[in-house]
């Protein structure tokens with residue numbers, strides 16, 4: 320394919336980016352795969368069908384499985400239904416899952432593959448910007464429980480990630496912008512050029528097919544690939560990719576997932592920046608740059624719908640918490656992420672109040 324960029328994730332696998340790349344899905348499956356479960360979000364059958372056709376053309380036994388849309392896919396019931404289908408169809412360790420959809424579908428499909436027979440091949444075909452730049456890359460898979468976001472899952476890297484830029488054309492603008500929140504995150508923690516592109520061409524970056532959007536997608540994937548290649552299991556460095564997520568996940572849970580992940584992360588980054596400013600880690604200008612860049616994309620930078628006490632319970636269940644100590648990723652300056660351990664609760668309440 321002529322217009323394709325390859326971003327390697329260490330020595331493990333490649334992320335392929337370009338128009339039409341999903342048609343090469345059969346080529347990235349390991350030799351010997353016989354059956355493939357193609358999992359897709361219920362409204363995305365028209366994107367999954369061509370993937371299934373390519374696989375059938377390569378002689379594979381394809382099983383299409385539609386799952387509930389968006390966050391409703393990430394439940395133990397949906398996962399169990401897929402395992403039942405795999406069991407009934409005789410999926411062995413040599414078979415595979417292909418997840419076609421946004422981050423909710425790649426998280427679900429990755430988890431189903433991670434647990435089936437203790438691990439079968441998964442290939443991701445992310446169809447949202449968020450899936451391309453973040454969810455499909457790096458091997459974090461999982462589902463939600465009643466108590467919170469992503470509480471069950473496993474690290475299970477894909478065999479390949481196919482980011483077909485043609486898929487972006489049908490993405491609703493609000494979902495495209497929500498995906499860019501994760502790109503902005505990578506701009507603040509590692510690659511300020513991403514912030515500069517948004518600041519200089521906020522309209523272009525939100526236009527499917529534009530060079531500005533492609534550059535932001537590729538730069539963000541490069542940041543994520545470098546971090547996860549160095550620390551797949553989040554023993555330390557990888558926590559920086561959780562910038563904005565501590566409060567963000569609590570907000571998503573409080574909103575019963577009616578708020579997009581990227582929107583909640585936008586709010587969470589402003590909260591983290593408020594915390595960093597109040598603890599002397601960043602100056603006012605860097606704090607305000609968060610509001611400015613996210614605002615250019617139409618992303619939320621204010622939030623006051625929850626009592627802080629309700630959010631606190633979810634914050635305590637964050638995976639970065641150790642014992643009773645809450646831990647936040649904050650900046651110590653642009654591209655200098657660090658950890659804030661056990662901040663005073665008064666400070667947390669003040670930072671939250673500043674979001675109103």
Ligand SMILES: NC(=O)c1ccc[n+]([C@@H]2O[C@H](COP(=O)([O-])OP(=O)(O)OC[C@H]3O[C@@H](n4cnc5c(N)ncnc54)[C@H](O)[C@@H]3O)[C@@H](O)[C@H]2O)c1
Nearest residue numbers: 389390421422423446447449450453454459486489490580
């Ligand atoms: N595993 C990770 O490292 C990781 C990283 C970031 C986010 N996530 C997870 O990803 C999820 C959010 O993913 P998301 O933002 O992609 O949302 P999503 O998967 O919920 O999709 C959002 C909406 O976009 C629609 N859609 C998807 N592709 C489309 C297309 N090409 N055209 C038209 N509509 C399309 C979907 O049907 C859905 O309604 C969250 O659950 C989050 O926790 C995981």
Ligand SMILES: O=C(O)C(=O)C[C@@H](O)[C@H](O)[C@H](O)COP(=O)(O)O
Nearest residue numbers: 453457459468469557560561564638
């Ligand atoms: O890949 C990572 O590591 C991240 O933290 C990326 C996040 O954008 C993503 O939302 C992730 O799913 C959050 O993970 P969790 O461990 O906090 O559930």
Ligand SMILES: [Zn+2]
Nearest residue numbers: 501564580584
């Ligand atoms: Zn995220």
